[in-house]
Amino acid sequence: MKPLIPVIALAASVAGAVATADEFRDEDVARWQAQFDEVAAEGRSLWTSADLGTNGVVCAQCHPNAANTHPETYPKFQKQLGKVVHLWQMINWCITNPLEGQALAADSPEMTAIQAYVYKERTGVPLAPGKH
Numbered sequence: 001m002k003p004l005i006p007v008i009a010l011a012a013s014v015a016g017a018v019a020t021a022d023e024f025r026d027e028d029v030a031r032w033q034a035q036f037d038e039v040a041a042e043g044r045s046l047w048t049s050a051d052l053g054t055n056g057v058v059c060a061q062c063h064p065n066a067a068n069t070h071p072e073t074y075p076k077f078q079k080q081l082g083k084v085v086h087l088w089q090m091i092n093w094c095i096t097n098p099l100e101g102q103a104l105a106a107d108s109p110e111m112t113a114i115q116a117y118v119y120k121e122r123t124g125v126p127l128a129p130g131k132h
């Protein structure tokens with residue numbers, strides 16, 4: 001039983017550290033929300049931008065207001081890619097196929113913005129990974 005006490009003490013100190021790290025104020029939340037809203041707004045402008053492709057086609061033509069993007073169902077099997085993929089991989093499929101553009105890096109600011117916009121449009125929809 002002897003080793004149990006240090007283990008409990010360690011667990012308590014880790015929990016304490018996490019609780020401290022999680023402290024934030026209302027103005028922090030407001031600032032983070034404003035930053036998210038700004039990134040989602042960038043995604044909204046990319047949605048109607050022909051710059052993502054080479055043929056003048058834009059996302060909004062087939063997905064007005066992010067319709068039929070179903071971000072809550074990812075990761076899931078997509079037959080266009082033949083495997084279980086993330087949302088960004090399907091976004092790149094649409095960039096390289098209907099828009100005939102260059103795929104974006106998964107961690108590019110543009111890909112983050114597009115995903116922020118798509119998820120924002122689906123706020124409140126329950127997660128359903130894998131669903132068709």
Ligand code: HEC
Nearest residue numbers: 052057058059061062063068069070090091094095098099
């Ligand atoms: C010419 C029409 C067209 C355009 C333009 C288009 N898409 Fe798509 N998109 C599709 C089709 C077709 C699918 C496949 C539908 C399926 O199999 O679920 C799809 C699927 C998707 C999906 C996954 C939908 C799901 O239900 O899982 C996302 C996300 C997506 N598109 C994002 C985009 C983005 C971002 C752009 C702009 C860069 C874009 N699309 C432009 C036709 C289009």
